[in-house]
Amino acid sequence: MRISQRAxxxxxxxxxxxxxxxxxxxxxxxxESGYRLYDEESVERLEFIATGKHxxxxxxxxxxxxxxxxxxxxxxxxxxxxxxxLARLGxxxxxxxxxEAFTDRLREALNEIDGPPRPGRAADSCxxxxx
Amino acid sequence: MRISQRAxxxxxxxxxxxxxxxxxxxxxxxxESGYRLYDEESVERLEFIATGKHxxxxxxxxxxxxxxxxxxxxxxxxxxxxxxxLARLGxxxxxxxxxEAFTDRLREALNEIDGPPRPGRAADSCxxxxx
DNA sequence: GTTGACCTTCGAGTCGGCTGGAAGGTTTAC
DNA sequence: GTAAACCTTCCAGCCGACTCGAAGGTCAAC
Numbered sequence: 001m002r003i004s005q006r007a008x009x010x011x012x013x014x015x016x017x018x019x020x021x022x023x024x025x026x027x028x029x030x031x032e033s034g035y036r037l038y039d040e041e042s043v044e045r046l047e048f049i050a051t052g053k054h055x056x057x058x059x060x061x062x063x064x065x066x067x068x069x070x071x072x073x074x075x076x077x078x079x080x081x082x083x084x085x086l087a088r089l090g091x092x093x094x095x096x097x098x099x100e101a102f103t104d105r106l107r108e109a110l111n112e113i114d115g116p117p118r119p120g121r122a123a124d125s126c127x128x129x130x131x
Numbered sequence: 132m133r134i135s136q137r138a139x140x141x142x143x144x145x146x147x148x149x150x151x152x153x154x155x156x157x158x159x160x161x162x163e164s165g166y167r168l169y170d171e172e173s174v175e176r177l178e179f180i181a182t183g184k185h186x187x188x189x190x191x192x193x194x195x196x197x198x199x200x201x202x203x204x205x206x207x208x209x210x211x212x213x214x215x216x217l218a219r220l221g222x223x224x225x226x227x228x229x230x231e232a233f234t235d236r237l238r239e240a241l242n243e244i245d246g247p248p249r250p251g252r253a254a255d256s257c258x259x260x261x262x
Numbered sequence: 263g264t265t266g267a268c269c270t271t272c273g274a275g276t277c278g279g280c281t282g283g284a285a286g287g288t289t290t291a292c
Numbered sequence: 293g294t295a296a297a298c299c300t301t302c303c304a305g306c307c308g309a310c311t312c313g314a315a316g317g318t319c320a321a322c
Contacts, residue, residue, distance in 0.1 A: 004268070014269090015311055023309090033318055035269055051229050056187040059309070068240055085241050092234045096227065098182050103223045109199055110216050135298070145299090146281055154279090164288055166299055190279075 003028075006038040010046045025049055025063045055095065061088075134159075137169040141177045156180055156194045186226065192219075 007014045020026040021036070026045055028036035045066060052062035064084060138145045151157040152167070157176055159167035176197060183193035195215060 002269075013311075016309090018271095019310060031269095031318095033269080035318080051233055053309095054187065054226065054229055055233060056185065082241070082244055085237050085244070089234060089237045089241070092230055092237065095185065096230050096234070098185055099223055099227050099230065102182055102186060103220060103227070106216050106220045106223065110213070110220070113213055113216070133299075144281075147279090149300095150280060162288095162299095164299080165301095166288080184279095 001038045003036045003038070006042060010043060010050075012046070020046075020049065020059075023059050023063065025059060025066060055092070057088075132169045134167045134169070137173060141174060141181075143177070151177075151180065151190075154190050154194065156190060156197060186223070188219075 001009075003014045003017055007017050017026060017028075017036070017038075021028055026042060026049070028038055028042070031037055048066060049059075049062055052065065053059075057065075065088065068085065132140075134145045134148055138148050148157060148159075148167070148169075152159055157173060157180070159169055159173070162168055179197060180190075180193055183196065184190075188196075196219065199216065
């Protein structure tokens with residue numbers, strides 16, 4: 001599959017795929033004439049990249065993590081990715097906690113908007129002070 | 132409290148606070164001579180900003196959400212922020228799911244690294260194909 | 263065999279989010 | 293009263309992550 005089709009199927013632009021290749025995130029085979037060729041594995045990688053990006057990881061980090069999936073489980077590299085995985089795991093847990101606090105705040109705001117109008121709170125009581 | 136102290140106390144640079152003010156995220160009172168002055172509320176706002184950033188929201192979005200906390204609960208603006216809050220809530224839930232899937236993959240990789248060496252898998256079986 | 267869609271590389275541009283420097287005003291301590 | 297530390301505005305620069313355009317090669321269809 002060539003670059004345009006792959007790009008379209010995952011919802012990005014061909015330039016982005018070229019950029020990812022250059023950044024070491026998405027290797028591509030080449031045809032005889034030099035065209036990039038993508039197989040199904042590239043979809044998996046691109047989904048992984050999308051998730052990492054959505055979680056706010058920089059491409060460099062995503063590239064390293066991809067390296068862990070891709071060929072990181074061989075004995076000779078066993079030791080290397082461990083600290084990174086642990087660090088990322090810690091991040092992810094912290095982020096999950098933040099996310100929960102954040103959704104709580106959002107829900108709270110929604111409740112205040114949607115809930116029954118509270119008697120003690122007139123419209124003109126709206127000041128800069130919160131809660 | 133002036134800009135340097137506030138910046139130091141929340142772990143950012145004064146330039147960043149000025150940038151946030153200019154971007155409409157962090158208003159500041161001014162002294163007679165024009166110095167920015169920050170009260171305790173600014174810490175709350177900055178924590179909120181930090182969380183939003185950590186969740187990957189653009190500053191523009193964070194600014195709008197801050198507007199909701201800040202003065203969004205008055206009757207005359209009740210209707211406005213609701214769709215945004217719902218959208219953000221949806222995002223947050225989706226993100227939480229992604230985060231969980233991601234930590235699962237991290238843990239899985241750690242298990243493969245740390246776990247007992249599996250007999251059927253020699254060091255030279257390390258190929259590009261995954262799992 | 264030429265047209266048009268697609269591909270290549272390379273280099274420059276864009277955008278968000280800062281970051282730093284210059285030129286000058288204020289405050290504090292000696 | 294002056295030096296150091298801090299503040300102001302303004303404007304230019306940087307970094308990550310794309311995004312685009314130019315100049316040219318490839319390939320399928322007519």
